[in-house]
Structures are given as structure tokens and as C-alpha cells.
Amino acid sequence: MPTLFEKIIAGELPANIVYRDSRVVAFLDIRPAAPVHILIVSHKVIPTTDDIADEDESLIGHMVIVARDLARQQGIAKSGYRLIINCNPDSGQDVYHLHLHLLGGRPLGPLVQRT
Numbered sequence: 001m002p003t004l005f006e007k008i009i010a011g012e013l014p015a016n017i018v019y020r021d022s023r024v025v026a027f028l029d030i031r032p033a034a035p036v037h038i039l040i041v042s043h044k045v046i047p048t049t050d051d052i053a054d055e056d057e058s059l060i061g062h063m064v065i066v067a068r069d070l071a072r073q074q075g076i077a078k079s080g081y082r083l084i085i086n087c088n089p090d091s092g093q094d095v096y097h098l099h100l101h102l103l104g105g106r107p108l109g110p111l112v113q114r115t
């Protein structure tokens with residue numbers, strides 16, 4: 001079964017795409033948690049960070065570089081932002097296709113809720 005994000009990459013599902021190249025696509029999160037909430041998604045299907053192979057090193061670096069550039073474009077590089085990758089159930093990962101959340105545009109508060 002293709003993931004939701006594979007369908008977006010293939011153009012089979014609509015998305016508000018803000019960047020695309022041969023390795024990643026970036027689009028607006030459908031349920032934004034901040035004024036800027038962009039998902040940077042690898043074309044390669046990697047379910048979780050636990051499935052990243054050593055050979056994916058440059059892809060992961062590329063995802064961060066794309067996030068950096070998008071943060072600059074969005075005008076949040078100096079005010080600040082957060083990059084998040086969820087992995088497996090305790091993180092709340094919902095879509096099992098590697099993606100980096102770029103969040104910013106307001107103070108984001110503590111990284112993790114203290115219980």
C-alpha cells in the first residue's frame with residue numbers, strides 16, 4: 001500500500017507544494033500547528049528514522065538544508081524555528097514515510113510536555 005505521502009509525491013493526492021527536487025518534496029501541513037508548518041518529505045520510501053540506512057546520510061543532510069532554505073524564504077530563520085522527526089508510536093508518528101516538520105512563526109514553547 002502506498003503511503004499518503006507517496007500519493008502526494010505522485011500527484012495522486014492534492015497538496016500545497018512549496019518546493020520539489022529529485023530527492024524531496026515539501027508541502028504545507030494540512031493541520032498546521034504553527035503559522036509556518038511545512039513537511040519536507042523524502043521521495044525514497046523510508047518508514048521511520050529507524051529504517052534510515054548509512055547510504056541515506058546525504059539525503060538526510062539534504063532534507064535539513066532544504067528546511068534551512070525554506071525557513072529563510074518564510075522569514076523565520078532569525079526569529080527561530082523547530083525541526084522535528086517523529087519515530088514510531090511513542091513519538092506520535094502518524095504517517096510512516098520519512099518527513100521533517102519545519103515549524104515556526106511564533107514562540108513554540110517547550111519541546112516536550114512535562115508530565
Ligand code: AMP
Pocket residue numbers: 004013015027028029030031032039085086092093094095096
Ligand atoms: P507525523 O505525526 O510526524 O507522522 O506527522 C504527519 C503529519 O502529516 C501531520 O502533521 C498531519 O497533519 C500531516 N498530514 C496528514 N495528511 C496530510 C495531507 N494530506 N497533506 C498535508 N499534510 C498531511
